[in-house]
Amino acid sequence: MDQPTLCLSLLRDLLDHSDQLSRESDNSLLELLRTLESVSRLASLMALTVAAEADRRGVPSQHSCSSLGVFLRRLLRLSPGESAERARMARALTESIDESTGTRYPPVLPATATALRTGELDLGHVRVIARTLAALPLTLPDQVRRDAEAFLTEQASQLDPHQLTAVARTLRTRLDQDGTLREEQDAVEQRELHITRDRRGRTRIRGVLDAEAGAALQTAIHTLASPGPAADGRTDPRGPARRRADALLGLAHHALDGGGLTSGVGERPHLSVTIGFTQLRDVAGTGTLERGDPITAQSVRRIACDAQVIPAVLNATGEPLDIGRASPTVPEPIRRALAVRDGGCAFPGCDRSPSWCNAHHIRHWVEGGDTALRNLVLLCGPHHRAVHHDGWQVRVVHGRAEFVPPRWVDPTRRPRRNAGPHDFSRFDAAS
Ligand SMILES: [Zn+2]
Ligand SMILES: [Zn+2]
Numbered sequence: 001m002d003q004p005t006l007c008l009s010l011l012r013d014l015l016d017h018s019d020q021l022s023r024e025s026d027n028s029l030l031e032l033l034r035t036l037e038s039v040s041r042l043a044s045l046m047a048l049t050v051a052a053e054a055d056r057r058g059v060p061s062q063h064s065c066s067s068l069g070v071f072l073r074r075l076l077r078l079s080p081g082e083s084a085e086r087a088r089m090a091r092a093l094t095e096s097i098d099e100s101t102g103t104r105y106p107p108v109l110p111a112t113a114t115a116l117r118t119g120e121l122d123l124g125h126v127r128v129i130a131r132t133l134a135a136l137p138l139t140l141p142d143q144v145r146r147d148a149e150a151f152l153t154e155q156a157s158q159l160d161p162h163q164l165t166a167v168a169r170t171l172r173t174r175l176d177q178d179g180t181l182r183e184e185q186d187a188v189e190q191r192e193l194h195i196t197r198d199r200r201g202r203t204r205i206r207g208v209l210d211a212e213a214g215a216a217l218q219t220a221i222h223t224l225a226s227p228g229p230a231a232d233g234r235t236d237p238r239g240p241a242r243r244r245a246d247a248l249l250g251l252a253h254h255a256l257d258g259g260g261l262t263s264g265v266g267e268r269p270h271l272s273v274t275i276g277f278t279q280l281r282d283v284a285g286t287g288t289l290e291r292g293d294p295i296t297a298q299s300v301r302r303i304a305c306d307a308q309v310i311p312a313v314l315n316a317t318g319e320p321l322d323i324g325r326a327s328p329t330v331p332e333p334i335r336r337a338l339a340v341r342d343g344g345c346a347f348p349g350c351d352r353s354p355s356w357c358n359a360h361h362i363r364h365w366v367e368g369g370d371t372a373l374r375n376l377v378l379l380c381g382p383h384h385r386a387v388h389h390d391g392w393q394v395r396v397v398h399g400r401a402e403f404v405p406p407r408w409v410d411p412t413r414r415p416r417r418n419a420g421p422h423d424f425s426r427f428d429a430a431s
Contacts, residue, residue, distance in 0.1 A: 039117030124161035346401035347383035
Protein backbone atom coordinates (compact mmCIF):
# COMPACT_ATOMS: atom_id res chain seq x y z
CA MET A 1 0.00 0.00 0.00
CA ASP A 2 1.41 3.45 -0.85
CA GLN A 3 1.95 5.89 2.00
CA PRO A 4 -1.00 8.31 1.58
CA THR A 5 -3.38 5.34 1.35
CA LEU A 6 -1.82 3.89 4.48
CA CYS A 7 -2.25 7.24 6.22
CA LEU A 8 -5.91 7.32 5.17
CA SER A 9 -6.60 3.82 6.46
CA LEU A 10 -4.93 4.69 9.77
CA LEU A 11 -7.23 7.70 10.12
CA ARG A 12 -10.28 5.57 9.27
CA ASP A 13 -9.16 3.12 11.90
CA LEU A 14 -8.92 5.94 14.45
CA LEU A 15 -12.43 7.09 13.55
CA ASP A 16 -13.81 3.58 13.86
CA HIS A 17 -12.51 3.43 17.40
CA SER A 18 -13.60 6.91 18.42
CA ASP A 19 -15.84 5.41 21.12
CA GLN A 20 -12.60 4.74 23.03
CA LEU A 21 -12.00 8.50 23.29
CA SER A 22 -14.06 8.54 26.48
CA ARG A 23 -11.25 6.64 28.20
CA GLU A 24 -8.58 9.19 27.25
CA SER A 25 -7.38 11.81 29.73
CA ASP A 26 -8.03 15.51 29.05
CA ASN A 27 -4.36 16.03 28.27
CA SER A 28 -4.22 13.29 25.69
CA LEU A 29 -7.34 14.76 24.03
CA LEU A 30 -5.51 18.09 23.66
CA GLU A 31 -2.44 16.31 22.35
CA LEU A 32 -4.56 14.41 19.85
CA LEU A 33 -6.23 17.62 18.65
CA ARG A 34 -2.87 19.30 18.11
CA THR A 35 -1.43 16.30 16.29
CA LEU A 36 -4.44 15.87 14.03
CA GLU A 37 -4.32 19.57 13.17
CA SER A 38 -0.66 19.18 12.17
CA VAL A 39 -1.57 16.11 10.10
CA SER A 40 -4.29 18.03 8.29
CA ARG A 41 -1.97 21.03 7.71
CA LEU A 42 0.83 18.87 6.34
CA ALA A 43 -1.67 16.99 4.18
CA SER A 44 -2.84 20.34 2.74
CA LEU A 45 0.75 21.35 2.01
CA MET A 46 1.45 17.99 0.38
CA ALA A 47 -1.70 18.36 -1.73
CA LEU A 48 -0.46 21.76 -2.94
CA THR A 49 2.93 20.26 -3.76
CA VAL A 50 1.31 17.47 -5.77
CA ALA A 51 -0.91 20.01 -7.55
CA ALA A 52 2.17 22.07 -8.46
CA GLU A 53 3.91 18.97 -9.87
CA ALA A 54 0.82 18.11 -11.94
CA ASP A 55 0.78 21.69 -13.17
CA ARG A 56 4.46 21.52 -14.22
CA ARG A 57 3.76 18.38 -16.24
CA GLY A 58 0.85 20.05 -18.01
CA VAL A 59 -1.71 17.60 -16.59
CA PRO A 60 -4.48 20.29 -16.47
CA SER A 61 -4.22 21.00 -20.21
CA GLN A 62 -4.17 17.25 -21.01
CA HIS A 63 -7.64 17.20 -19.46
CA SER A 64 -8.67 20.31 -21.40
CA CYS A 65 -8.60 22.54 -18.33
CA SER A 66 -7.48 26.11 -19.04
CA SER A 67 -5.69 26.46 -15.69
CA LEU A 68 -4.61 24.63 -12.56
CA GLY A 69 -7.51 26.30 -10.73
CA VAL A 70 -10.10 24.95 -13.16
CA PHE A 71 -8.43 21.52 -13.00
CA LEU A 72 -8.55 21.41 -9.18
CA ARG A 73 -12.13 22.62 -9.20
CA ARG A 74 -13.27 19.78 -11.47
CA LEU A 75 -11.11 17.10 -9.89
CA LEU A 76 -11.87 17.91 -6.24
CA ARG A 77 -15.30 19.59 -6.55
CA LEU A 78 -14.06 22.87 -5.03
CA SER A 79 -15.71 26.27 -5.26
CA PRO A 80 -14.23 28.59 -7.94
CA GLY A 81 -12.74 30.91 -5.30
CA GLU A 82 -11.20 28.09 -3.27
CA SER A 83 -9.68 26.33 -6.31
CA ALA A 84 -8.17 29.57 -7.67
CA GLU A 85 -6.69 30.31 -4.24
CA ARG A 86 -5.17 26.83 -3.99
CA ALA A 87 -3.64 27.16 -7.46
CA ARG A 88 -2.07 30.48 -6.43
CA MET A 89 -0.71 29.00 -3.20
CA ALA A 90 0.61 25.90 -4.98
CA ARG A 91 2.72 28.16 -7.20
CA ALA A 92 3.84 30.47 -4.39
CA LEU A 93 4.99 27.65 -2.11
CA THR A 94 6.86 25.38 -4.51
CA GLU A 95 9.83 25.92 -6.77
CA SER A 96 9.17 26.39 -10.44
CA ILE A 97 11.18 25.10 -13.38
CA ASP A 98 11.57 26.78 -16.75
CA GLU A 99 11.07 23.72 -19.00
CA SER A 100 12.93 25.23 -21.96
CA THR A 101 16.13 25.98 -20.05
CA GLY A 102 15.75 23.66 -17.08
CA THR A 103 16.38 26.58 -14.68
CA ARG A 104 14.85 26.07 -11.25
CA TYR A 105 13.34 29.05 -9.41
CA PRO A 106 12.82 29.03 -5.63
CA PRO A 107 9.30 29.41 -4.23
CA VAL A 108 7.91 32.96 -4.15
CA LEU A 109 7.33 32.53 -0.42
CA PRO A 110 10.37 30.52 0.73
CA ALA A 111 10.12 31.31 4.47
CA THR A 112 6.42 30.46 4.51
CA ALA A 113 7.04 27.19 2.65
CA THR A 114 9.67 26.21 5.23
CA ALA A 115 7.48 27.19 8.20
CA LEU A 116 4.53 25.26 6.79
CA ARG A 117 6.50 22.02 6.99
CA THR A 118 6.58 22.29 10.79
CA GLY A 119 2.78 22.06 10.81
CA GLU A 120 2.61 25.28 12.85
CA LEU A 121 1.04 27.34 10.10
CA ASP A 122 -2.38 26.97 8.61
CA LEU A 123 -3.31 27.74 5.00
CA GLY A 124 -5.30 30.64 6.46
CA HIS A 125 -1.98 32.15 7.57
CA VAL A 126 -0.48 31.56 4.13
CA ARG A 127 -3.38 33.38 2.48
CA VAL A 128 -2.73 36.46 4.62
CA ILE A 129 1.03 36.38 3.96
CA ALA A 130 0.61 35.79 0.20
CA ARG A 131 -1.96 38.58 -0.16
CA THR A 132 0.11 41.03 1.84
CA LEU A 133 3.27 40.41 -0.17
CA ALA A 134 1.41 40.51 -3.46
CA ALA A 135 0.02 43.93 -2.54
CA LEU A 136 3.46 45.43 -1.81
CA PRO A 137 4.88 47.76 -4.46
CA LEU A 138 7.09 46.10 -7.08
CA THR A 139 9.74 48.75 -6.50
CA LEU A 140 10.42 47.41 -2.99
CA PRO A 141 13.93 45.91 -2.71
CA ASP A 142 14.02 42.07 -2.61
CA GLN A 143 15.67 42.07 0.79
CA VAL A 144 12.85 44.16 2.32
CA ARG A 145 10.33 41.78 0.77
CA ARG A 146 12.16 38.77 2.24
CA ASP A 147 12.34 40.46 5.65
CA ALA A 148 8.63 41.20 5.49
CA GLU A 149 7.83 37.57 4.68
CA ALA A 150 10.09 36.29 7.48
CA PHE A 151 8.48 38.72 9.94
CA LEU A 152 4.94 37.65 9.00
CA THR A 153 5.88 33.97 9.14
CA GLU A 154 7.29 34.42 12.61
CA GLN A 155 4.14 36.31 13.71
CA ALA A 156 1.99 33.59 12.15
CA SER A 157 3.43 31.00 14.52
CA GLN A 158 1.94 32.98 17.45
CA LEU A 159 -1.23 34.50 16.00
CA ASP A 160 -4.39 33.24 14.37
CA PRO A 161 -5.01 34.36 10.74
CA HIS A 162 -7.41 37.06 11.90
CA GLN A 163 -4.84 38.59 14.25
CA LEU A 164 -2.17 38.15 11.60
CA THR A 165 -4.29 40.21 9.19
CA ALA A 166 -4.10 43.17 11.58
CA VAL A 167 -0.30 42.85 11.88
CA ALA A 168 0.01 42.48 8.10
CA ARG A 169 -2.04 45.63 7.58
CA THR A 170 0.22 47.63 9.87
CA LEU A 171 3.30 46.27 8.10
CA ARG A 172 1.86 47.16 4.74
CA THR A 173 1.03 50.67 5.88
CA ARG A 174 4.69 51.07 6.82
CA LEU A 175 6.13 49.61 3.64
CA ASP A 176 3.73 51.17 1.21
CA GLN A 177 2.63 54.66 2.24
CA ASP A 178 1.36 55.58 -1.22
CA GLY A 179 -0.55 52.36 -1.71
CA THR A 180 -2.07 52.56 1.75
CA LEU A 181 -3.09 56.17 1.25
CA ARG A 182 -4.66 55.17 -2.07
CA GLU A 183 -6.49 52.36 -0.30
CA GLU A 184 -7.65 54.71 2.45
CA GLN A 185 -9.03 56.98 -0.24
CA ASP A 186 -10.63 54.08 -2.13
CA ALA A 187 -12.24 52.95 1.11
CA VAL A 188 -13.72 56.45 1.45
CA GLU A 189 -15.09 56.21 -2.11
CA GLN A 190 -16.57 52.82 -1.25
CA ARG A 191 -18.41 54.04 1.85
CA GLU A 192 -22.04 53.09 1.62
CA LEU A 193 -25.12 52.99 3.75
CA HIS A 194 -28.39 51.33 2.89
CA ILE A 195 -31.52 52.07 4.85
CA THR A 196 -34.48 49.91 3.91
CA ARG A 197 -37.82 49.01 5.44
CA ASP A 198 -38.91 45.46 6.00
CA ARG A 199 -42.44 44.12 5.78
CA ARG A 200 -43.12 44.87 9.44
CA GLY A 201 -42.22 48.50 8.89
CA ARG A 202 -38.93 48.22 10.72
CA THR A 203 -35.80 49.88 9.39
CA ARG A 204 -32.83 47.79 8.39
CA ILE A 205 -29.36 49.30 8.22
CA ARG A 206 -26.47 47.89 6.25
CA GLY A 207 -23.29 49.58 5.16
CA VAL A 208 -19.54 49.77 4.94
CA LEU A 209 -17.24 52.49 6.31
CA ASP A 210 -13.52 53.09 5.98
CA ALA A 211 -11.40 52.64 9.12
CA GLU A 212 -11.36 56.30 10.08
CA ALA A 213 -15.09 56.86 9.57
CA GLY A 214 -15.76 53.58 11.37
CA ALA A 215 -13.71 54.72 14.34
CA ALA A 216 -15.57 58.04 14.45
CA LEU A 217 -18.94 56.26 14.36
CA GLN A 218 -17.83 53.71 16.94
CA THR A 219 -16.59 56.45 19.25
CA ALA A 220 -19.81 58.44 18.95
CA ILE A 221 -21.99 55.36 19.45
CA HIS A 222 -19.81 54.03 22.24
CA THR A 223 -20.03 57.34 24.13
CA LEU A 224 -23.82 57.20 24.08
CA ALA A 225 -24.22 53.44 24.49
CA SER A 226 -22.98 52.98 28.03
CA PRO A 227 -25.48 51.33 30.38
CA GLY A 228 -27.88 53.78 32.01
CA PRO A 229 -27.63 54.54 35.73
CA ALA A 230 -29.30 52.01 37.95
CA ALA A 231 -31.96 54.38 39.33
CA ASP A 232 -33.91 51.81 41.31
CA GLY A 233 -30.90 49.72 42.18
CA ARG A 234 -31.32 47.55 39.10
CA THR A 235 -28.75 47.46 36.33
CA ASP A 236 -29.65 48.63 32.83
CA PRO A 237 -31.72 45.76 31.38
CA ARG A 238 -30.78 46.62 27.79
CA GLY A 239 -28.21 44.41 26.07
CA PRO A 240 -25.21 45.93 24.22
CA ALA A 241 -26.86 45.66 20.78
CA ARG A 242 -29.99 47.42 22.01
CA ARG A 243 -27.91 50.14 23.67
CA ARG A 244 -25.99 50.73 20.41
CA ALA A 245 -29.26 51.08 18.52
CA ASP A 246 -30.52 53.55 21.12
CA ALA A 247 -27.23 55.45 20.83
CA LEU A 248 -27.63 55.74 17.04
CA LEU A 249 -31.10 57.12 17.57
CA GLY A 250 -29.67 59.49 20.17
CA LEU A 251 -27.20 60.79 17.58
CA ALA A 252 -29.97 61.34 15.06
CA HIS A 253 -32.12 63.22 17.56
CA HIS A 254 -29.15 65.29 18.66
CA ALA A 255 -28.49 66.37 15.09
CA LEU A 256 -32.18 67.01 14.36
CA ASP A 257 -32.67 69.02 17.53
CA GLY A 258 -30.09 71.46 16.25
CA GLY A 259 -27.50 70.37 18.77
CA GLY A 260 -25.28 70.33 15.69
CA LEU A 261 -22.78 67.56 16.28
CA THR A 262 -19.92 69.82 15.20
CA SER A 263 -21.24 73.14 16.44
CA GLY A 264 -18.86 73.08 19.37
CA VAL A 265 -21.61 73.03 21.98
CA GLY A 266 -20.43 71.04 24.96
CA GLU A 267 -17.77 68.37 24.80
CA ARG A 268 -17.54 67.04 21.28
CA PRO A 269 -17.00 63.35 20.60
CA HIS A 270 -13.31 62.58 20.28
CA LEU A 271 -11.44 60.28 18.03
CA SER A 272 -8.19 58.93 19.42
CA VAL A 273 -5.14 58.60 17.23
CA THR A 274 -1.64 57.76 18.36
CA ILE A 275 1.34 58.95 16.36
CA GLY A 276 4.97 59.92 16.91
CA PHE A 277 5.70 63.62 16.83
CA THR A 278 8.35 63.31 14.11
CA GLN A 279 6.03 61.17 11.96
CA LEU A 280 3.31 63.80 12.28
CA ARG A 281 5.69 66.68 11.56
CA ASP A 282 7.45 65.00 8.63
CA VAL A 283 4.27 63.37 7.27
CA ALA A 284 6.01 60.00 7.18
CA GLY A 285 5.11 56.72 8.85
CA THR A 286 1.86 55.72 10.44
CA GLY A 287 -0.42 56.39 13.35
CA THR A 288 -2.87 54.06 15.02
CA LEU A 289 -6.59 54.49 15.48
CA GLU A 290 -8.18 53.52 18.77
CA ARG A 291 -9.10 50.01 17.64
CA GLY A 292 -5.59 49.36 16.36
CA ASP A 293 -6.16 50.16 12.69
CA PRO A 294 -3.11 51.76 11.11
CA ILE A 295 -3.58 55.10 9.41
CA THR A 296 -1.16 57.16 7.30
CA ALA A 297 0.52 60.21 8.84
CA GLN A 298 -1.03 62.28 6.08
CA SER A 299 -4.53 61.31 7.23
CA VAL A 300 -3.64 61.89 10.88
CA ARG A 301 -2.63 65.43 9.97
CA ARG A 302 -6.04 66.01 8.47
CA ILE A 303 -8.01 64.61 11.39
CA ALA A 304 -5.74 66.34 13.87
CA CYS A 305 -6.32 69.62 12.03
CA ASP A 306 -9.49 70.48 13.93
CA ALA A 307 -10.12 69.74 17.57
CA GLN A 308 -12.11 66.55 17.07
CA VAL A 309 -9.11 64.44 17.77
CA ILE A 310 -6.90 63.77 20.76
CA PRO A 311 -3.49 63.07 19.31
CA ALA A 312 -1.31 61.14 21.68
CA VAL A 313 1.91 62.58 20.38
CA LEU A 314 4.84 60.36 21.22
CA ASN A 315 8.47 61.33 21.73
CA ALA A 316 11.42 59.58 20.08
CA THR A 317 11.32 56.68 22.55
CA GLY A 318 7.60 56.18 22.11
CA GLU A 319 6.51 57.73 25.41
CA PRO A 320 3.50 60.02 25.36
CA LEU A 321 4.76 63.57 25.09
CA ASP A 322 1.51 65.35 25.45
CA ILE A 323 -1.95 63.91 25.37
CA GLY A 324 -5.04 65.85 24.52
CA ARG A 325 -3.58 69.31 24.39
CA ALA A 326 -1.31 69.07 21.37
CA SER A 327 -4.20 69.72 19.02
CA PRO A 328 -5.31 73.26 19.79
CA THR A 329 -9.03 73.59 20.29
CA VAL A 330 -10.56 76.18 18.02
CA PRO A 331 -12.32 78.42 20.59
CA GLU A 332 -16.01 79.00 20.11
CA PRO A 333 -15.71 82.78 19.30
CA ILE A 334 -13.18 82.04 16.54
CA ARG A 335 -15.38 79.27 15.20
CA ARG A 336 -18.32 81.69 15.10
CA ALA A 337 -16.24 84.35 13.38
CA LEU A 338 -15.14 81.73 10.85
CA ALA A 339 -18.77 80.79 10.22
CA VAL A 340 -19.55 84.44 9.52
CA ARG A 341 -16.51 84.94 7.28
CA ASP A 342 -16.78 81.73 5.24
CA GLY A 343 -20.52 81.15 5.57
CA GLY A 344 -19.89 77.38 5.53
CA CYS A 345 -17.46 75.29 3.55
CA ALA A 346 -15.23 77.79 1.74
CA PHE A 347 -14.35 75.41 -1.10
CA PRO A 348 -15.40 76.65 -4.56
CA GLY A 349 -18.88 75.40 -5.38
CA CYS A 350 -19.64 73.90 -1.95
CA ASP A 351 -22.69 74.91 0.07
CA ARG A 352 -22.25 72.89 3.25
CA SER A 353 -23.31 74.86 6.31
CA PRO A 354 -20.85 75.65 9.16
CA SER A 355 -22.10 72.86 11.43
CA TRP A 356 -20.83 70.30 8.88
CA CYS A 357 -17.38 71.83 8.67
CA ASN A 358 -13.97 71.44 10.24
CA ALA A 359 -11.78 74.41 11.00
CA HIS A 360 -8.76 73.70 8.80
CA HIS A 361 -5.39 75.10 9.87
CA ILE A 362 -3.84 76.53 6.68
CA ARG A 363 -0.42 76.19 8.25
CA HIS A 364 -0.68 73.05 10.39
CA TRP A 365 -0.31 73.55 14.14
CA VAL A 366 2.40 70.92 14.17
CA GLU A 367 4.44 73.31 12.00
CA GLY A 368 3.71 76.22 14.30
CA GLY A 369 0.57 77.50 12.57
CA ASP A 370 -1.60 79.38 15.06
CA THR A 371 -5.27 78.98 15.83
CA ALA A 372 -6.27 82.41 14.57
CA LEU A 373 -8.78 83.54 11.99
CA ARG A 374 -6.13 84.33 9.36
CA ASN A 375 -4.78 80.76 9.58
CA LEU A 376 -8.16 78.99 9.59
CA VAL A 377 -10.70 78.13 6.96
CA LEU A 378 -13.98 76.21 7.22
CA LEU A 379 -14.09 73.04 5.12
CA CYS A 380 -16.61 70.21 4.92
CA GLY A 381 -15.29 66.64 5.25
CA PRO A 382 -14.76 65.88 1.53
CA HIS A 383 -13.13 69.25 0.85
CA HIS A 384 -10.97 68.98 3.93
CA ARG A 385 -9.73 65.77 2.32
CA ALA A 386 -9.16 67.51 -1.01
CA VAL A 387 -6.96 70.09 0.66
CA HIS A 388 -4.95 67.55 2.68
CA HIS A 389 -4.62 64.79 0.09
CA ASP A 390 -5.34 66.02 -3.41
CA GLY A 391 -2.91 68.90 -3.74
CA TRP A 392 -5.33 71.83 -3.36
CA GLN A 393 -3.73 74.82 -1.60
CA VAL A 394 -5.60 77.37 0.51
CA ARG A 395 -4.74 80.91 1.45
CA VAL A 396 -6.67 83.80 2.93
CA VAL A 397 -6.49 86.93 0.76
CA HIS A 398 -8.23 90.12 1.94
CA GLY A 399 -10.18 88.12 4.48
CA ARG A 400 -11.48 85.54 2.00
CA ALA A 401 -10.38 81.98 1.42
CA GLU A 402 -8.85 81.31 -1.96
CA PHE A 403 -8.03 77.87 -3.41
CA VAL A 404 -5.20 77.09 -5.79
CA PRO A 405 -6.00 73.92 -7.74
CA PRO A 406 -3.39 71.21 -8.30
CA ARG A 407 -1.75 71.20 -11.73
CA TRP A 408 -3.73 68.19 -12.93
CA VAL A 409 -6.97 70.08 -12.32
CA ASP A 410 -5.76 73.34 -13.86
CA PRO A 411 -2.31 73.57 -15.48
CA THR A 412 -2.30 77.35 -14.98
CA ARG A 413 -3.23 76.93 -11.28
CA ARG A 414 -5.57 79.92 -11.28
CA PRO A 415 -6.98 80.55 -7.77
CA ARG A 416 -10.67 79.87 -7.23
CA ARG A 417 -13.09 81.20 -4.65
CA ASN A 418 -16.44 80.07 -3.40
CA ALA A 419 -19.08 82.61 -4.30
CA GLY A 420 -20.01 84.29 -1.01
CA PRO A 421 -22.96 86.56 -0.13
CA HIS A 422 -20.96 89.59 -1.35
CA ASP A 423 -20.65 88.03 -4.81
CA PHE A 424 -24.39 87.90 -5.08
CA SER A 425 -25.11 91.28 -3.48
CA ARG A 426 -24.62 93.13 -6.76
CA PHE A 427 -27.62 91.27 -8.16
CA ASP A 428 -29.84 92.61 -5.37
CA ALA A 429 -30.30 95.97 -7.13
CA ALA A 430 -31.24 94.23 -10.38
CA SER A 431 -34.11 92.26 -8.90
ZN1 LIG B 1 -6.97 70.52 7.79
ZN1 LIG C 1 -17.16 71.56 0.97
